[in-house]
Each structure stands twice: as C-alpha cells, then as structure tokens.
Amino acid sequence: MKLGILSDLHLGYERFHEDAYAQASEALTSAAAAADALLIPGDIFDMRNPKPEVLAEAINLFRTLEEKKWEARVVSLEGEGRLFTDVPVIAIPGTHERRAHGAADPVDLLSLAGFLVDISEATAIIEKGGERVAVCGLGGIAEERFREALAQRNAQPVKGAFNIFLFHQSVFELLPFSKDFINLEELPKGFDLYIDGHIHSRVEKKVHGKPFLIPGSTVLTQLKENEQDAKGFYIFDTETGKYEFHQIKSRRFVSAKVDVDGKEPKEIKEAVRKRIDSVLRECSNPIIRIELTGRMKEGFKHMDIDVRELAKSYEGRAVIEISKGSMEEIGLQLKEGHAKGALEQPVREFGLGILVERLKKNGYALKVNPTDLFDILSADVPKEKALKKAMDEIFER
Ligand SMILES: [Mn+2]
Known part of the structure; x- marks a missing residue:
C-alpha cells in the first residue's frame, strides 16, 4: 500500500492564512493522487x-478527498x-487542537462529519486487496503527560498487518530542552513505521x-533558519x-544575517536592501528574515535604523522581517548607558535591551529570537496569555 504522510497544515494560521490554505490544498490533493x-x-x-x-475551508478540502475512488x-x-x-484518511488532533x-x-x-x-x-x-495496514494513534497531549499516556495506552502491533505508530509530540533527540520530551527508544516496540507531527521541519531517523x-509542516510558521527547506x-x-x-509549491523563505560592524545606519540599510534585492531576483513574493549582527559604528544607536519603514517599502513584493536582537549594542546598552540612556530610548527598545541582557546572562540558547520573544511577552493581552503564547512558541510548534 502507498501511504501519503503530511502534517501540520495549520489551517487558519493568521499571519499566512492564504499560504496555509493553498499549500494544504496542494499537499492533500497531490498526496491523495499518489x-x-x-x-x-x-x-x-x-x-x-x-x-x-476556517471550518468551511477544511470541509472544502476534505470533501474533495472523499470524492476520490479509494480502493x-x-x-x-x-x-x-x-x-x-x-475513506482511508486518518488523523489525530495535535497540540494546537487539543481540548x-x-x-x-x-x-x-x-x-463526525x-x-x-x-x-x-x-x-x-x-x-486493500488482502493487504492490511494497522495505524495506532495517540493524539497530541501536554509533553509532561505523554509518558503516562503511552503507558496507559500500551500500544501493541496487530498480527498479520503492517503496523504504524502515529503521534504528535516533541522528541528529546531533536529538541533537547526538556526532560519531559520523549526519547526515541521509549516509543513502543514492534511497529514497522513511526510517524510524528508537531515539529515543522522534515526529519528522517530510525x-x-x-x-x-x-x-514537517505544509506552511511556514516560525521563520526559523531550519524552515528554509521546501x-x-x-x-x-x-x-x-x-x-x-x-x-x-510553497512560498520561498530565506533567512540571512547582515553584519553591521562599524557601519552607519545608512550603510546598514543599503546592505539589507542589497541582500533582499538579490533574493527578489531569484523568486517572487518570498518571506525574508534578516538578522542584524555585530556592532554599529560608534555614535549611532540601533534605533537609528528604521526597520519598519524598510520592511514597508517592500510591501506587495515580499514579506520582510528584520531583527535587531543579535546586535551587540542592545546587549551593551545597559552596561554603558544607565538611566539617562533609558530616558532617551523608546520604552520598547529599553525593555528589549533588558530582556536580551538577562537572557544572555542565563545562557539562553533557544531558537525563538529574543526580539520575537519580547514582542510576544509585551503584546497587549493579559499576562497569563502572553506567557502561554511564549511557552507555546518555544516548546510547542
Ligand atoms: Mn504544528
């Protein structure tokens, strides 16, 4: 039997709503055909x-699948x-859907439908024609409860069938952040194929x-370096x-670093434009994330670079995200600049400086960029909600 395996369609994902739908549609249709x-x-x-x-979108996509003559x-x-x-379309809920x-x-x-x-x-x-495939599923669950759920489930392969274990969790070997994440060897034995969702980049292991x-996901969600693959x-x-x-066909994503060492804001903007323009020559309407690194020329501040205006000037041609989180100045600001500096800076930049400083002190090495983390934490929502969103970004997707 030929099995089409696809995951993390994220229908309704707000930032790239149309991409989520179009790319889910192509993945489902092409996989069903093959x-x-x-x-x-x-x-x-x-x-x-x-x-x-969004439910209507999903119904439209899955109704098309139902129309195929499945053997x-x-x-x-x-x-x-x-x-x-x-109809042999088999799924489990992930962490984003779990209730x-x-x-x-x-x-x-x-x-139910x-x-x-x-x-x-x-x-x-x-x-199919005498061949049997058994798919044993375990829906996405809070990581700290997964071992218990596995033990309770006591998943066993079915005799006389090709056996698959299907789940949706973080795996410690891939994301070594928490002891709650399952180790590969703890997965139930005796299956012929193991399939996991949750992680948005492609993985092949034993x-x-x-x-x-x-x-991996069918749509870009995090703008991480390892999401540049097709x-x-x-x-x-x-x-x-x-x-x-x-x-x-998925929207191209490019993640690049631009070195600001010894440069003035004007030169930095030029360097950023040059990098973006070179990507634009290769593909249309990409998503580009630029990370500024290093230390600017003496006498200038990172807020002298207007990244918003720069990003806006590409509207309609590309989605641009420019991050200053890795610029040295942000980390150094607190050491050099004291309260006076704080008064001169917009509150946001000052807060970002403090966050980056603290994260560095604690050896922060997670993939969510400090700037992004700051934006999530400082969003205009209740504190618990912001914290939860931050945790979701770091551990769940
Ligand atoms: Mn996901």
Whole structure:
C-alpha cells in the first residue's frame, strides 16, 4: 500500500492564512493522487476553536478527498471513537487542537462529519486487496503527560498487518530542552513505521531499527533558519519499505544575517536592501528574515535604523522581517548607558535591551529570537496569555 504522510497544515494560521490554505490544498490533493491512504499526525487546524470560515475551508478540502475512488478502505476501529466513514484518511488532533478530555475538538468535527477517521485513542485497520495496514494513534497531549499516556495506552502491533505508530509530540533527540520530551527508544516496540507531527521541519531517523518520519509542516510558521527547506509530504510504500519526499509549491523563505560592524545606519540599510534585492531576483513574493549582527559604528544607536519603514517599502513584493536582537549594542546598552540612556530610548527598545541582557546572562540558547520573544511577552493581552503564547512558541510548534 502507498501511504501519503503530511502534517501540520495549520489551517487558519493568521499571519499566512492564504499560504496555509493553498499549500494544504496542494499537499492533500497531490498526496491523495499518489497514495492509497492518507495519514495526518496532527495540527490540521491552527487553533482549538477555529472560526466558521476556517471550518468551511477544511470541509472544502476534505470533501474533495472523499470524492476520490479509494480502493483501500478502513475496515475497523479499535479503541475509543467510532467510524463514520471508510475513506482511508486518518488523523489525530495535535497540540494546537487539543481540548480537555471529552470536549469536541475540530478534528472530532471532521470525523463526525465523515471526512476522516480520528484515531487519537484508537487503532484503525486499512485494507486493500488482502493487504492490511494497522495505524495506532495517540493524539497530541501536554509533553509532561505523554509518558503516562503511552503507558496507559500500551500500544501493541496487530498480527498479520503492517503496523504504524502515529503521534504528535516533541522528541528529546531533536529538541533537547526538556526532560519531559520523549526519547526515541521509549516509543513502543514492534511497529514497522513511526510517524510524528508537531515539529515543522522534515526529519528522517530510525527507531528500534525502523523508519521514523516527520514530514514537517505544509506552511511556514516560525521563520526559523531550519524552515528554509521546501515543504511537502512523504509517500511511503509498505511493500518495499521505501519512501520519498514530494515537494509542493510553497512560498520561498530565506533567512540571512547582515553584519553591521562599524557601519552607519545608512550603510546598514543599503546592505539589507542589497541582500533582499538579490533574493527578489531569484523568486517572487518570498518571506525574508534578516538578522542584524555585530556592532554599529560608534555614535549611532540601533534605533537609528528604521526597520519598519524598510520592511514597508517592500510591501506587495515580499514579506520582510528584520531583527535587531543579535546586535551587540542592545546587549551593551545597559552596561554603558544607565538611566539617562533609558530616558532617551523608546520604552520598547529599553525593555528589549533588558530582556536580551538577562537572557544572555542565563545562557539562553533557544531558537525563538529574543526580539520575537519580547514582542510576544509585551503584546497587549493579559499576562497569563502572553506567557502561554511564549511557552507555546518555544516548546510547542
Ligand atoms: Mn504544528
């Protein structure tokens, strides 16, 4: 059987809403055309309570899948939940969709409507011409509860079938930030293929001697350096054990550093423009993230560089994000400049300086840029909400 594996579609993702829809659509359609069954390890939606418009988008996408003449069929479901279709489109909710136990999440809705089979606490058997594939799923859950959920579930391979374990969690070997993250060797044994969602860049590894695949998201969400690879999906052949990554048309993302050492704001702007223009010659309407690094010429301050105006001048041609978080001046400001400096600076820049200083002192090495972190934490929302968003950015996506 040929299995199409795609993940983290993030329908409704606000920043790149159209990209999320268009790229999910291409991934689903192309994967369905090439595969006997589709497996989606979580985060079909970007939120647990999608607006009706976003639900409509999802229904439109999944209804098209239902129209294909699938030879393979889901013949049984063991565990919690019910079968409302035999169409072999199988999914679990991810961390973005997860709600309290018993509360309906948006993946439940798609399942109830008969568009897919939700296996967040179940094993589905797919059959095609005598071949059986068993997919054992475990929906996304808070990281600190995953080991307990695994033990409780006691996932077992099904005899006489090709066995897949499908989940949506952080893995310690890939994100060594928390002891809560599962180690690959702790995953249940005896499966022929392990599929994980949650991590937005593509990963191919081995677990218990068998392939472990993360297809990555179909849409860009974080603007991290490792998200520059093309987006797409896997086709896995259960007969040969071989798999191939298929690219989709996704908006190009370029992450680049521009050195500001000894430069004046005018020269820095020119250097940034030069870098952006060189990308624009290669592709249209990309997303470009520029990180300014080093120390500017004496006598100038980082706020003399108007990054907003610079970014705005590319409106309609590119999405530009310019980060000053790695400029030395921001870190040094507190040491050199005292209260007087604080009075001269806009509050935002001063606060950013303090945050970067503290993070450096504590050996901060996570991938969320300090500037981004500052923006999230200082957003105009209740404190708990801002903190939660920051934690989500760092650990969840
Ligand atoms: Mn995700």
